[in-house]
Amino acid sequence: MVDYIVIGGGSTGCVVASRLSEDPDRSVVLLEEGPRDINPYIHIPGAYYKTAQGSLLKRMPWIPRPEQGRSEDPTMVQASVLGGGSSVNAMIYIRGVPSDYDRWVELGATGWSYSDVVPYFLRAEDNNRFCNESHSVGGPLGVSDIEYIHPLTRAWLLACQQAGLPYNPDFNSGSQAGCGLYQITARNGRRSSAAVAYIGPARKRRNLRVETGARVTRVIIEKGRAVGVEYVKRGRTQVLRAEREVILSAGAINSPKLLMLSGIGPAQHLEKHGIKVHADLPGVGHNLQDHIEISLIYQLTGPHSYDKYKKPHWKALAGLNYLLFRGGPASSNLIEGGAFWWGNKDEPVPDIQYFMVVGAGIEEGVDAVPGGNGCTINLGQIRPRSRGQVSLNSANPLDAPRIAPNYFAEPEDLDALTDGTLFAMDIMDQPAIGRYLAGRHVPTSASSRQEIRDFCEREAHAALHPAGTCRVGQDETAVVDPQLRVRGVSGLRVADASIMPTLISGNPNAVCIMIGEKAADHLKESA
Numbered sequence: 333m334v335d336y337i338v339i340g341g342g343s344t345g346c347v348v349a350s351r352l353s354e355d356p357d358r359s360v361v362l363l364e365e366g367p368r369d370i371n372p373y374i375h376i377p378g379a380y381y382k383t384a385q386g387s388l389l390k391r392m393p394w395i396p397r398p399e400q401g402r403s404e405d406p407t408m409v410q411a412s413v414l415g416g417g418s419s420v421n422a423m424i425y426i427r428g429v430p431s432d433y434d435r436w437v438e439l440g441a442t443g444w445s446y447s448d449v450v451p452y453f454l455r456a457e458d459n460n461r462f463c464n465e466s467h468s469v470g471g472p473l474g475v476s477d478i479e480y481i482h483p484l485t486r487a488w489l490l491a492c493q494q495a496g497l498p499y500n501p502d503f504n505s506g507s508q509a510g511c512g513l514y515q516i517t518a519r520n521g522r523r524s525s526a527a528v529a530y531i532g533p534a535r536k537r538r539n540l541r542v543e544t545g546a547r548v549t550r551v552i553i554e555k556g557r558a559v560g561v562e563y564v565k566r567g568r569t570q571v572l573r574a575e576r577e578v579i580l581s582a583g584a585i586n587s588p589k590l591l592m593l594s595g596i597g598p599a600q601h602l603e604k605h606g607i608k609v610h611a612d613l614p615g616v617g618h619n620l621q622d623h624i625e626i627s628l629i630y631q632l633t634g635p636h637s638y639d640k641y642k643k644p645h646w647k648a649l650a651g652l653n654y655l656l657f658r659g660g661p662a663s664s665n666l667i668e669g670g671a672f673w674w675g676n677k678d679e680p681v682p683d684i685q686y687f688m689v690v691g692a693g694i695e696e697g698v699d700a701v702p703g704g705n706g707c708t709i710n711l712g713q714i715r716p717r718s719r720g721q722v723s724l725n726s727a728n729p730l731d732a733p734r735i736a737p738n739y740f741a742e743p744e745d746l747d748a749l750t751d752g753t754l755f756a757m758d759i760m761d762q763p764a765i766g767r768y769l770a771g772r773h774v775p776t777s778a779s780s781r782q783e784i785r786d787f788c789e790r791e792a793h794a795a796l797h798p799a800g801t802c803r804v805g806q807d808e809t810a811v812v813d814p815q816l817r818v819r820g821v822s823g824l825r826v827a828d829a830s831i832m833p834t835l836i837s838g839n840p841n842a843v844c845i846m847i848g849e850k851a852a853d854h855l856k857e858s859a
């Protein structure tokens with residue numbers, strides 16, 4: 333018997349477990365399905381091309397809408413390793429804009445306004461450039477400027493300015509509009525994942541036990557209370573009981589799945605799969621939101637991108653530079669520059685985010701170019717209107733859930749992405765970048781608005797930012813209350829990307845860390 337069990341050692345779960353175990357009188361067990369974060373590639377920013385494609389990811393099919401006319405079976409990847417997404421992601425540090433959180437409050441998330449959450453961002457942060465009302469130093473999470481900026485990124489940022497974008501020195505000051513360099517979750521040229529930042533310093537604590545390779549199959553509910561979990565480790569099923577609370581932090585796909593397997597969810601759906609209903613919560617698994625991105629791939633006139641480091645001698649040189657000085661290309665996350673701008677001009681703040689990926693074929697599902705030297709512009713609509721659903725395929729915990737994201741169900745999402753894509757092409761037509769480009773590889777020929785719209789609808793891919801499936805709120809379809817307690821069951825909370833009422837404007841990792849910080853305070857308040 334322990335006090336707290338945290339399910340899922342990802343971006344949020346690591347924060348919750350670490351903060352709870354600060355009290356030496358409370359025992360905490362963190363159960364993570366994936367392995368420990370010993371793979372050396374995790375910790376080197378430039379090895380993002382490895383973590384974004386390799387064995388630390390779990391692949392699950394998602395169901396496209398028939399109108400999308402996709403030929404191949406698309407997959408959604410989620411991290412499966414200690415640190416979760418924060419151990420494999422591109423490290424881009426983004427918080428969204430104040431109106432994201434004010435919208436959460438309108439949807440019933442009392443206590444989650446921008447002014448309520450900023451203190452938690454600050455508590456987490458150890459920034460190496462800014463210290464002001466928006467940023468702080470001394471927190472567990474390293475946030476830094478990228479040590480090495482590739483000349484192609486600089487050329488693209490100049491091209492953005494030639495296309496009319498202002499330069500924005502800090503995307504996290506409350507205003508995102510413009511182009512600039514991203515800050516990343518790193519410290520001294522090493523990835524600062526939630527595992528490194530939060531579990532690393534806590535490992536010596538005798539009251540914290542971290543178990544990896546431990547797959548939770550259900551939360552045990554007795555008389556309306558969560559009293560423990562059942563999990564499988566090395567093929568053996570084990571039961572662990574919790575005296576105080578169970579915290580579900582398995583991410584926006586697996587948290588609703590685990591709730592449903594435990595008898596918490598839409599009653600009819602659970603009964604269909606022969607699962608005993610403990611709480612009829614119709615909202616579990618609904619409200620799925622994700623950023624969907626399109627990739628424009630360009631062929632370069634020569635070795636002007638990180639693609640040249642695919643050659644062994646360049647790779648060895650970059651490795652040596654990194655080993656000796658923690659600098660050079662291997663200290664870059666390969667996506668150094670970006671921008672926020674309008675696809676839909678009626679939006680009050682930018683609704684499209686751009687990423688200059690200094691190479692081609694770096695991320696899973698994105699092509700390399702013939703000849704080997706390319707670059708990629710990724711862009712996504714960051715406040716999608718479309719809503720999808722995660723549900724069960726069966727009552728077997730080993731089966732993947734049914735993921736139907738419903739991308740582009742609302743035509744405004746596709747319209748905005750189309751206009752954002754046309755603008756991305758305008759940027760690539762500017763003289764500052766033109767001299768590096770041999771031509772566009774994907775899409776080869778499309779240029780009219782309708783052709784680009786069709787291309788976006790057919791080729792856009794999951795941005796791997798699922799959220800919203802156990803949404804915080806106070807109405808019938810909310811899954812957790814503003815203190816993140818599961819409605820209708822005591823002793824059980826959810827803390828991860830699934831609790832967001834709406835996706836924030838940009839990459840969500842920093843927000844998950846903030847959620848972990850705030851969840852830990854709520855847990856301590858009721859201890």
Ligand SMILES: Cc1cc2nc3c(=O)[nH]c(=O)nc-3n(C[C@H](O)[C@H](O)[C@H](O)COP(=O)(O)OP(=O)(O)OC[C@H]3O[C@@H](n4cnc5c(N)ncnc54)[C@H](O)[C@@H]3O)c2cc1C
Nearest residue numbers: 340342343344365416417421422423424548828829839841
């Ligand atoms: C390739 C990639 C690139 C990305 N790039 C960025 C970026 O640059 N910036 C950014 O802000 N965001 C990025 N993201 C998104 C971001 O990392 C995620 O939104 C964030 O990590 C989600 O945090 P979470 O706590 O909700 O879930 P996760 O971090 O996914 O954690 C969930 C954890 O639970 C574990 N788990 C699941 N089921 C079980 C079970 N049954 N039993 C035990 N453990 C279980 C998983 O193994 C995982 O470790 C990226 C994501 C990916 C995959």
